[in-house]
Amino acid sequence: MISKTKVFKPSIRKAGFGDLSAIHSLDQRLFPPGVRFDFETFYFHLVDPASTILIAEEKDFIGGFVIFERLSSKAGSIVTIDVTPELQGRGIGAKLMGAVSKIARHSGLRWIILQVSCENLGAKEFYEKQGYAVTRLLKGYYQGREDAWEMKRKLVN
Numbered sequence: 001m002i003s004k005t006k007v008f009k010p011s012i013r014k015a016g017f018g019d020l021s022a023i024h025s026l027d028q029r030l031f032p033p034g035v036r037f038d039f040e041t042f043y044f045h046l047v048d049p050a051s052t053i054l055i056a057e058e059k060d061f062i063g064g065f066v067i068f069e070r071l072s073s074k075a076g077s078i079v080t081i082d083v084t085p086e087l088q089g090r091g092i093g094a095k096l097m098g099a100v101s102k103i104a105r106h107s108g109l110r111w112i113i114l115q116v117s118c119e120n121l122g123a124k125e126f127y128e129k130q131g132y133a134v135t136r137l138l139k140g141y142y143q144g145r146e147d148a149w150e151m152k153r154k155l156v157n
C-alpha cells in the first residue's frame, strides 16, 4: 500500500508478463464485475502486436496503466486507463495519455477514439482535459444496459 501523501514520480515503460497480475488486480479494484476485464483480456493485449500496455511505475510500485490498441493505419483506441485510487489526481493519468499520444503520432495515426460510461463523469472530464470530445452516444454499450460516450481526439503532428 502507498501513502496518499507520498510524492510519486513515475517513469513510463511497456508492460511485461510479470505485470499482468498487478494490473489485473488494480482493474478489479476500480471496476465492478461485469464491467472490468478478465485476466485473459489483459493477456491478449500484452501479446497482441496491435496493442501496447504502458505502465507508470516508481520503485517497483505500479501507479497506473493504459492499454492502447491500433485499429487501422489512421486510428487507435484507448482500451482502458487505470490509476491506483491513492494516487489519483496527481497527473499520472495525464502522463500515461501523453505517452500514448506520442506512440500514436510516431505510428502515423491521425485519431484516437475511446468509449466511456455515461455514468463515469469524472473520467469524461479527465478525457476532455486531454483534448477528447464527444462524437456520439452509444446506447446500451455496456452489457446492453449502460450507455457510453464515444470520444475522439485528432492528433496533430
Ligand SMILES: CC(C)(COP(=O)(O)OP(=O)(O)OC[C@H]1O[C@@H](n2cnc3c(N)ncnc32)[C@H](O)[C@@H]1OP(=O)(O)O)[C@@H](O)C(=O)NCCC(=O)NCCS
Binding pocket: 030, 080, 081, 082, 083, 084, 087, 088, 089, 090, 091, 092, 093, 094, 095, 115, 116, 117, 120, 121, 122, 123, 125, 126, 127, 129
Ligand atoms: C480517470 C483517471 C484515469 C484519471 O487519472 P488521474 O491520474 O487521476 O488524472 P490526472 O491527475 O492526470 O488529471 C488530469 C486532469 O484531469 C482532471 N481529472 C482527473 N480526474 C478527474 C475527475 N474524476 N473529475 C474531474 N476532473 C478530473 C484533473 O483535475 C486534471 O486536470 P488539470 O489538467 O486541469 O489539472 C483515474 O481517475 C482513474 O483511474 N479512474 C478510475 C478508472 C477509470 O474510470 N478509468 C477510465 C475508464 S474509461
